[in-house]
Amino acid sequence: MINKKIAILTGDVHHKLSNNYWDKNEFECMKEEIEIIKKEKIKATFFITGKLLNEKQKEFLQLKEIKDIEFGGHTYSAFQPNLLRLFFKFILNSEYGPRFWQKNDIQKTKTEFERSGLKMNCWRTHSYKSNNNTLDLLFKQNVKIISDKHSIGIFDLTKNKFGILDLCITMPKDEVIEPNLEKNIEWINNYIKLLNESVKKKEMIVMALHPNRMKMLDNFETFKKIIKLLKKNNYQFFKVSDILNLRDIP
Numbered sequence: 001m002i003n004k005k006i007a008i009l010t011g012d013v014h015h016k017l018s019n020n021y022w023d024k025n026e027f028e029c030m031k032e033e034i035e036i037i038k039k040e041k042i043k044a045t046f047f048i049t050g051k052l053l054n055e056k057q058k059e060f061l062q063l064k065e066i067k068d069i070e071f072g073g074h075t076y077s078a079f080q081p082n083l084l085r086l087f088f089k090f091i092l093n094s095e096y097g098p099r100f101w102q103k104n105d106i107q108k109t110k111t112e113f114e115r116s117g118l119k120m121n122c123w124r125t126h127s128y129k130s131n132n133n134t135l136d137l138l139f140k141q142n143v144k145i146i147s148d149k150h151s152i153g154i155f156d157l158t159k160n161k162f163g164i165l166d167l168c169i170t171m172p173k174d175e176v177i178e179p180n181l182e183k184n185i186e187w188i189n190n191y192i193k194l195l196n197e198s199v200k201k202k203e204m205i206v207m208a209l210h211p212n213r214m215k216m217l218d219n220f221e222t223f224k225k226i227i228k229l230l231k232k233n234n235y236q237f238f239k240v241s242d243i244l245n246l247r248d249i250p
C-alpha cells in the first residue's frame, strides 16, 4: 500500500443543469477556484461533462495550457434529461442506462476531449453511478483511472478486473452543502477534524469538492483553509493521473 504525504484535489464541473444560480454558474466557480490553485501553486483535477466542454471549447483551449490543472471525463450529459434517468433506474436499476447508451455517451465525451486537444486519462461518473459496463467501456476508450468509490479515511488504489485503477475518495463528499452557512458549520468542523486525523497518520488524501459548493459554502474560505493545512504539513499535491508515475502502483 502506498503511504506518502500526497493530496489529490478533485472537483466535478457540469454544464448548466438548471436555472438555479448555482447550477448555471459551475464553470465560473471553477475558473475562480483555478485562480486560487494557481496562486497557491498546487495541482488539481476537474472532472467535466462533455457538454460543458462543447459549450466552452474556446475557454478550455486556454485552460488546458495551465500545466497544474488536469481535466477528466464526467459523462456527456450528466444523465439528463432527468426523466430518462428515472426511467433507466426503474427499468435497469442503472441511472447511467443500458450498455449501448453508456457507450455512446462515453464516446461523445471522448470526442469532445479530442476536439479540444485534451486527453481523457481519468474519469468520474456523474453521481458516482458507474457499473461493470461503464468500467469495461472506459477501459476500451483507454481511460486509466476512475474515481467513483468512497471510503472515509481509507486510501485505496486497486486495479479492478477491467484493468482500470480505482482511486477511492477518502474525504467526505460535499453534496450536503446548502446556500446557508449556519447549516454548513457542522460539515466544515467535521471535514477539518477528519483532515487533521488523516494528516496525523500521514495518509494519502483524495478530496472531491465541487467548485460551486466551495463558492457557496463561504466564498472558498474553507477551501483555502484546507489547502493551507495540507501545505503546512508538507503534503504534496498530485493530479489524478500523476499517480500513474508512482513506482508502487498496482
Ligand SMILES: [Zn+2]
Binding pocket: 012, 014, 074, 078, 125, 126, 127
Ligand atoms: Zn456530477
